[in-house]
Amino acid sequence: MAHGPALxxxxxxxxxxxxxxxxxxxENEDPHVRELLPQIFAASRGAHLxxxxxxxGAGKSTLVTALTREYRKRGRRVGIVAVDPSSxxxxxxxxxxxxxxxxxxxxxxxxxxxxxxxxELGGIAxxxxxxxxxxxxxxxxxxxxxTVGAGQAELEVARLAxxxxxxxxxxxxxxxxxxxxxxxEVADVVTVNKADRPGAExxxxxxxxxxxxxxxxFAAPPPILLTxxxxxxxxxxxxxxxxxxxxxxxxxxxxxxxxxxQLLRAVIERSRRRAEGRVEWDSTVNEIAEHRIDPIxxxxxxxxx
Amino acid sequence: xxxxxxxERAAPIRVLIAKPGLDGHDRxxxxxxxxxxxxxxxxxxxxxxxxxxxxxxxAEQEDVDVxxxxxxxxxxxxxxxxxxxxxxxxxxxxxxxxxxxxxxDADIAPLKEAGIAEIxxxxxxxxxxxxxxxEHARTRT
Ligand code: B12
Ligand SMILES: Nc1nc2c(ncn2[C@@H]2O[C@H](COP(=O)(O)OP(=O)(O)O)[C@@H](O)[C@H]2O)c(=O)[nH]1
Ligand SMILES: [Mg+2]
Numbered sequence: 241m242a243h244g245p246a247l248x249x250x251x252x253x254x255x256x257x258x259x260x261x262x263x264x265x266x267e268n269e270d271p272h273v274r275e276l277l278p279q280i281f282a283a284s285r286g287a288h289l290x291x292x293x294x295x296x297g298a299g300k301s302t303l304v305t306a307l308t309r310e311y312r313k314r315g316r317r318v319g320i321v322a323v324d325p326s327s328x329x330x331x332x333x334x335x336x337x338x339x340x341x342x343x344x345x346x347x348x349x350x351x352x353x354x355x356x357x358x359x360e361l362g363g364i365a366x367x368x369x370x371x372x373x374x375x376x377x378x379x380x381x382x383x384x385x386x387t388v389g390a391g392q393a394e395l396e397v398a399r400l401a402x403x404x405x406x407x408x409x410x411x412x413x414x415x416x417x418x419x420x421x422x423x424x425e426v427a428d429v430v431t432v433n434k435a436d437r438p439g440a441e442x443x444x445x446x447x448x449x450x451x452x453x454x455x456x457x458f459a460a461p462p463p464i465l466l467t468x469x470x471x472x473x474x475x476x477x478x479x480x481x482x483x484x485x486x487x488x489x490x491x492x493x494x495x496x497x498x499x500x501x502q503l504l505r506a507v508i509e510r511s512r513r514r515a516e517g518r519v520e521w522d523s524t525v526n527e528i529a530e531h532r533i534d535p536i537x538x539x540x541x542x543x544x545x
Numbered sequence: 546x547x548x549x550x551x552x553e554r555a556a557p558i559r560v561l562i563a564k565p566g567l568d569g570h571d572r573x574x575x576x577x578x579x580x581x582x583x584x585x586x587x588x589x590x591x592x593x594x595x596x597x598x599x600x601x602x603x604a605e606q607e608d609v610d611v612x613x614x615x616x617x618x619x620x621x622x623x624x625x626x627x628x629x630x631x632x633x634x635x636x637x638x639x640x641x642x643x644x645x646x647x648x649x650d651a652d653i654a655p656l657k658e659a660g661i662a663e664i665x666x667x668x669x670x671x672x673x674x675x676x677x678x679x680e681h682a683r684t685r686t
Pocket of ligand 3: 336337
């Protein structure tokens, strides 16, 4: 098996096994693949990077399947990354998002990869979008990234998309939970999925009313659509809305917002690693535990020298 | 491979659990998936009714270390060798392929001959399967 630049060349040239290996290298922070990052970025073909997020069971995977069907109809090659939480106790994970992808299993114009979140501090957001960048370089456009919309790390993944689709489901009660607000904050497009269930229209109306008065980030509220992922109803308009958002996301202002988030992420991640990698790390931890130094001064000391 | 103090933590072993053919018995596969998760593996579960090609495709895209096939339908002698062939034809030479479910003793030798590394029947403890995977899955370089 090739490695280094030859691996990237093979992956970009259509060798699926090489691409899979490259993604593993990114995920595992393989130092050889780390050296390829500038080339991976340079090889980007400008794919639309789309995040799909929402509560567990909302129908995200089913919707990704339906979106893929629609994009394929439009002649596009689709990259898919499905991120599932790792168990904080064992580090293991179960990733079942492929179950819904059956109909696309034999389509060579689709590439799907499952990723475990590997813990809050594991840099999942950065790794996910590097994997997406590699799929982009290999000619997949769009790249759809599914994450469970719960937890800070997952929200971070969604935030780094160019276009973030938040998947909601019809509510039984009137109350709109706080968790929803957190999710909506990152939404560029909202869909109320399972619109075959009662209350879908009403839920969409509530969301619309909620966003209309919000101002700020929602001065121009995101479109709110209805979908039935299981039948594909409403999915073509959803693709239209996602496509329309691509222009907004690519405006210089928006590109800068996203770049700033990416940089911030990378700086936090890199400085954490640099600090953790220093021989003084353990003794510094002890110093703080023994109240001999405050954590901020200790951090400055670790990073400045 | 357990990382000692100071070493980089090794990445979790990635396992694909697949149900080939028309077999609807998925209890064992699900028990196995959860059990392996609890043992620290990253498990990709494909669900039911997978063709040999779908399984090979998934193994390729997911770059798994282990492919685990669960089959209780009696179709193992036709399906399992084809799956091995498909996986090997995609140059995934170092992927460990194991199976479990209802497989009569007489079929075990020919299946191993065909490239199934090991077969685990009813009542196998997950801990034993996990140990076998840890000992026999490829080590990444
Ligand atoms: C429960 C059961 C069912 C349930 C299944 C529910 C479900 N969703 O799974 C129902 C009632 C639906 C069912 C239906 C049928 N069943 Co049934 N069923 C069983 C039964 C009693 C137990 C299976 C089970 O769940 N065991 C518990 C799990 C945890 O164990 P396991 O699957 O064996 O997995 C363990 C190991 O084998 C191993 N393992 C399994 N897979 C893998 C994979 C890897 C990689 C590894 C490492 C290990 C591993 O690890 C697990 C943990 O130890 C078995 C008899 C038996 N004692 O096994 C018959 C049995 C499997 N069924 C049988 C039959 C014939 C049928 C039907 C065709 C009956 C009919 N005429 O309608 C249908 C077919 C359904 C279908 N669509 O395929 C036969 C199969 C005969 C054969 N293969 O030659 C059996 C053996 C009964 C018998 N003695 O005749 N069945
Ligand atoms: N009634 C209905 N069920 C749906 C719809 N979309 C998805 N589902 C079902 O909801 C369940 C969870 O779907 P899944 O895609 O796995 O959700 P995820 O956890 O958000 O990825 C599955 O049983 C789907 O079949 C829909 O539009 N209507
Ligand atoms: Mg899902």
